[in-house]
Amino acid sequence: MKKQRYYFSTQHLNLILLSFIPCLLIILGFLIDSPKEIFKGLYDLVIAPDILLTDYLAVGGIGATFLNAGILGLLCISIVYFLKISLTGPLIAAILTVIGFSFIGKNVGNVWPILVGGLLYCRHKKIEFKTILTPILFATTLAPAVSEIAFGLNLSYYISIPLGIGTGILIGFIIIPIALHIVHFHSGYNLYNMGFVGGIIGTLITSLIQGFGFSIRTQSILSTEYSVFMKYLLIFISVFYLIVGYIMNDRSFKGYSDVLKSSGHALGDFTERFGFGLAYINIGIMGLICIFYVLLTKGVFNGPIVAGIVTVMAFAPFGKHPRNSIPIFIGVYLAAIIKIFNASSTTVIMAALFGTALAPIAGSYGCIAGIVAGFLHVSVVANVFQIHNGLNLYNNGFSCGIVAGIMVPVLEAFFKKEKK
Structure with a gap:
């Protein structure tokens, strides 16, 4: 019992320490910008094309960016807490990576479909969601595909938004087995294996989009004032x-x-x-x-x-x-x-x-x-x-x-x- 109590107290301490960054960002966001500016900026982040390089500090402002990063960070930590998953090095890497990329492409609107796709994959395979939580968090590397299809192809939102959500769900559903197979190509010497997988799937999605006559406009939006x-x-x-x-x-x-x-x-x-x-x-x-x-x-x-x-x-x-x-x-x-x-x-x-x-x-x-x-x-x-x-x-x-x-x-x- 003593050992079990020690485990849970250590687990809770590490979750609190991991929550430091998202909580700090949310507090700073509301200290720097007004709620009106923050929520307007957050809306701009959600509907903006998120392909590289899109600096959220330039698109939505510092307050909205901090709130976006804070919400996604706390979302990841909450999942860990409620599923009673032991914190490990890979899981910490996945959570902090989501927070980091909340500054350039991941937002409160485009990561959900991929997570839902991962959940459906688990139900299909009859496994627990916590067994794939780490790789599915990394899989949000393809979140811009959701935003680009939903808001960037000049289609009616009645068509594009469901299509973007469906694409994200499909990505989450298929990416785990692909990642397990592709890791053998570099023998584990690339720590960002999901980035390699994302590049391959992203290439396929880009080819399909362009094959139907649509174009993806690359961009480079960068801030300097912060x-x-x-x-x-x-x-x-x-x-x-x-x-x-x-x-x-x-x-x-x-x-x-x-x-x-x-x-x-x-x-x-x-x-x-x-x-x-x-x-x-x-x-x-x-x-x-x-x-x-x-x-x-x-x-x-x-x-x-x-x-x-x-x-x-x-x-x-x-x-x-x-x-x-x-x-x-x-x-x-x-x-x-x-x-x-x-x-x-x-x-x-x-x-x-x-x-x-x-x-x-x-x-x-x-x-x-x-x-x-x-x-x-x-x-x-x-x-x-x-x-x-x-x-x-x-x-x-x-x-x-x-x-x-x-x-x-x-x-x-x-x-x-x-x-x-």
């Missing part, structure tokens, strides 16, 4: 988790060296292997490293950059740490210097942040392999976007799947002895 505020907010959140982790880990960094020795491959759950204290420490440290990189490259803290930083923090309990992620940053930065890319542009900084999905390559095969992976990723991600026209929010995950799928067999064949 950069300073977002920078300090991200620093505050990172330091918060760093301090919380330090306290939970008996007021020490003891054991963090073991985290740094992990390759990040084979679905490494840091909460299970090293404890929640060290996982929170790693979240804080990875957040600060990302912020430093953006400052180093003189980038702007807009919606996409915020999404990138929060996503890196999301995977800090599930595969990423400074030792296997920094080589990816170096590779991207070198590519920007040598090639035609601008290191301070939002897209290149996003490539560096999201490119850390390839961290297991650096963790398994060494720093040089990680640098090469980052170097290759910049060129690939700049081109694969055109295949799905932004319907897949995890475009970098799509690119990382391609890079890992090519690099890993070569590394296995010629450098297997060096693998750690």
Whole structure:
């Protein structure tokens, strides 16, 4: 009984700590903007085309964006609570990723159909919804497909909205078995497997839409006015988790060296292997490293950059740490210097942040392999976007799947002895 009580108290504590970000965002949203501005902005987010790159800070304003992110974050946490699901590194990654992408494409209107599709899949397979909660949350990468079909094709809303909802439900229904099959292509060396899956399904949806004579207008809507505020907010959140982790880990960094020795491959759950204290420490440290990189490259803290930083923090309990992620940053930065890319542009900084999905390559095969992976990723991600026209929010995950799928067999064949 004592052990059971301890489990539930620890579970509740972690849910409260995870709720810190969405609650903070909702409070700040109403402190910054008036309710009228917030709800008007939230409506604008729901009906806006959400394909990459759509910065919600520019579309709906900071108050509406914060409320949107807060609601989706609390929705995910509430599902975990009511289904009595144990928090794990992958589940934390999924929840924080949803919060991060609530700044650039996921909203209170377009994620529901995919979740409903996942629920129907569970009923068809006669399994519990909690068994697929983590991957179905990641599957909301295709939420822009729901919005684009519902509001972006210039059809009557009587036709387009049901069609968009139906498409989202179908995506949620079929994406789990596809994801389980595709993971073998990159052997788990791409942490954003659902981004790779989303890229493939997004390509199919784009082809069908264009095949019926409709066009998907790509866009790049970015904000600049909230950069300073977002920078300090991200620093505050990172330091918060760093301090919380330090306290939970008996007021020490003891054991963090073991985290740094992990390759990040084979679905490494840091909460299970090293404890929640060290996982929170790693979240804080990875957040600060990302912020430093953006400052180093003189980038702007807009919606996409915020999404990138929060996503890196999301995977800090599930595969990423400074030792296997920094080589990816170096590779991207070198590519920007040598090639035609601008290191301070939002897209290149996003490539560096999201490119850390390839961290297991650096963790398994060494720093040089990680640098090469980052170097290759910049060129690939700049081109694969055109295949799905932004319907897949995890475009970098799509690119990382391609890079890992090519690099890993070569590394296995010629450098297997060096693998750690």
